[in-house]
Amino acid sequence: MGNSLWWIRRDLRLTDNGALAAALAHAASQGGTVIPVFVIDPGLAASPYWSERRWTFLLGGLQTLDADLRRRGSRLIVRRGRPGVVLARLLAEAKADILYAEADYSPYARARDARIARSLPLHLVDGLTVQPPGAVLKVDGSPYTVFTPFSKAWKARPQPAEADLWPAPDRIPTPDGLAGETLPALPLDAGFPPGEGEAQRRLRAFAGGPDAAVYAYGDARNRMDLDGTSSLSPYLRMGMIPARQVVAAAWAAIEAAPDQGAARSAETWLNELIWREFYVHILAHFPHVRRTAFREGLRDIPWRNDRDEFEAWCAGRTGYPVVDAAMRQLVATGWIHNRARMIAASFLTKDLLIDWRWGECFFMQHLLDGDPAANNGGWQWTAGTGTDAAPYFRVFNPVLQGAKFDPEGAYVRHWVPELAGVPAARIHAPWMLTAAEQQRYGCVIGRDYPAPIVDHGLARQRALAAYGAVS
Template sequence: MTTVIWWIRRDLRLADNQALTAALRNAGRAVPLFVLDPTLLSAPDVSEKRVTFLFGGLRALDADLRARGAGLIVRRGDPVIELTKLVAETGAEAIYAEEDPWPHARRRDDAVAARLPLRLVPGVTIRSADVVRKADGGAYTIFTPFSRAWKALPLPTPRDLLPAPERLPTLSPDFASLPIPEQPALTGAIPLPSGEAEALHRLRAFTAGLRPPIHAYADARNRMAVAGTSQLSPYLRFGMISARQAAVAALTAAAAAPDAAARAGAETWLTELIWREFYMALLYYFPYVLDDAFRADRRDVRWGNDEADFAAWREGRTGYPVVDAAMRQLVQTGWMHNRARMIAASFLVKDLLVDWRWGERFFMQHLLDGDPAANNGGWQWTAGVGADAAPYFRIFNPTLQGAKFDPDGAYIRRWIPELARVPDKYIHQPWMMPAPLQRQTGCIIGHDYPVPRVDHAWARERALVTYRH
């Protein structure tokens, strides 16, 4: 009976796992391994909440494996060294893992493949990063044609989804394993429980049933106070569900939609999954985007980079309620609504003229779903420096964005208690409150809540001049 290693990285699940399936197909026994890589765990952009979420996912996976007669082997160190040791211990003939387009992961995998029989299979994305290409073989840099080409390839169906194995023939109990680390003491609780079972439950709740939220997604997705999006991003980040499971659920919901609006909801959600694939492909083809703007003509913007402005933004003290609510939600929970991400990012880059890379790193240091491709893509898009980015002259007005996407201020009041008693009329511009009303609501501007850090109209002009220059 042959033995192989199932090297788990960002595929913390048993269902629809192409690496696990390939491992079991090619060998009698698979040893499930996770390597705690100190380089990643102590990286400057690591987030303690994301690591906690990862450890929670490992614990859940270990329990699921034990229920199938196996157990997770956890090792700590350089993956090349740890894999070499485990191959020697187990006599494994191959290592199976899901390919990962992130440049660091590719370098790591190249180093492993140079010494050991590493077999990479797809799975982090539905289409491998190099599959969706233009007729001339080049990479797409505009989303719409990418999306069209993506959809023109065979769409996944329920029949493609691989079942979780009922038992896992393994040798793992025979090999030493470190305990899964305890969770670090956290500032603020994580609102999302980790693990595959939770991910599947959430996917079902969002996409199935009589009136699934996915059918209302086209309208509800921009309302920051409403649970109108799936909140599946951290689960997709760590592969607690596969992107393919998500796409199949979207296509099934589209087919079952009772009307055009409901179908539009499901199709829009699928488009978001394709954005995820687009940014993965961009990172694969243009790895330099992690250091610099995709667009060469947008690399020399003269950022102001005022440290005090950056601190005010990080701490949710800019004086613009929607921006501050977004940043407090991020720091307290590790998650932020997509509309809020766009508003907060735009404010940092365009109103405060701080380099988008500062914001990108701060997001990575806090997001549960922090993903190099999607985060970089989102920041470059907002800053107007990326492939297929928002035009540089599109500058979000934080007051109008708040009024449009949080009309009754519920999102703001949830995250900024000092504004809780401010009437709707002033909730998006509390600095306009007359002094007696400030006293009455217990919110003195400049004392209980900051005056706006910059005047938006002035800042907008400054950004336009700076970008044009």
């Protein structure tokens, strides 16, 4: 005995991994070994939120992790089945007496872990967030439901610095002879190569040094035609980089900023990282948001739920170029800019009056960073049904949003090539081109590119009436 299992779920990293550190400490104190294990749970593929693309990214991350483990005298054991059954068997086979895992707060994960902890020696260790749910509460002990006071209280807590992180261990003693599945060889996604090394590279590129992109984030982050954000979300989603390290890097960037504007930019980025934590806390404290609106008064909006319009939205064929660009990028790559997410989500819920849960589900099926907490929070925020929600009467105008955040139309032209010849002045409203202009620019509306499926002005009025009827 004295051996320990490190049960990997969404913490695919060796750096600053509390569950691994605890397993190693246990093994060291008992003269035992550590068995890193990943369990392929067939139940997950049955979920409506299942994403083949995210799964491939995860498997690629496991292969990278296995290579990193092998360099340290260890290896990953992959088994398939119901986690409770698989882990009970492995504990016995490996003569292990304890099981460590990083705590996860989605309702599914919590129910699973509670079930397993009833019969197995499961110990959960924080690490998904810098401040775990329960650590940031109001003075009366209740959870925050508004972001700004939450973020103030969050910042007042002890903050991580790079020096506090557990470095990746040099050696991990793992016994030979434990059987496991071989992971399939998979095509790697050139846009988002999986693994801890790539995540570290992205963090350095975005937040390291005096000329780092983080110092332009304040202006660039809203521009859909620029690479102005860190693109770390898939890596944070799978724990390929520790949240504590990313937050430490944000504080270090604020500290080292060359001027006040740069410091403000870095602080804006830190705030986005706190939004991530906020939504994890919201889901943990109010698990009902997974199924219904946070706001009780907005649970019965009379959605239209027109299936053809939903399909046009999914396919990027609404006739609103910026919405279509966003949806085509999502389906093609699994990642879209935050501004594009808000525009696409606002169009679905307000212009088409389609239930935000339809969009939430479609995003989960396609996003590489698809996360139950952040995705739900983003959808409820945009639909106006959430905690710290935008008021429901704030309806994004897709033409104005496009003109402001994709001023030359470069983003639209890339994802909607039918519009490649349309000049910037009309790229976000091509239906306003005359018939002769449509011919000249090679894009006849209704033939080469759809006419708008709704009139935004009328749709806005319809949405306000529908929301107004229940609030």
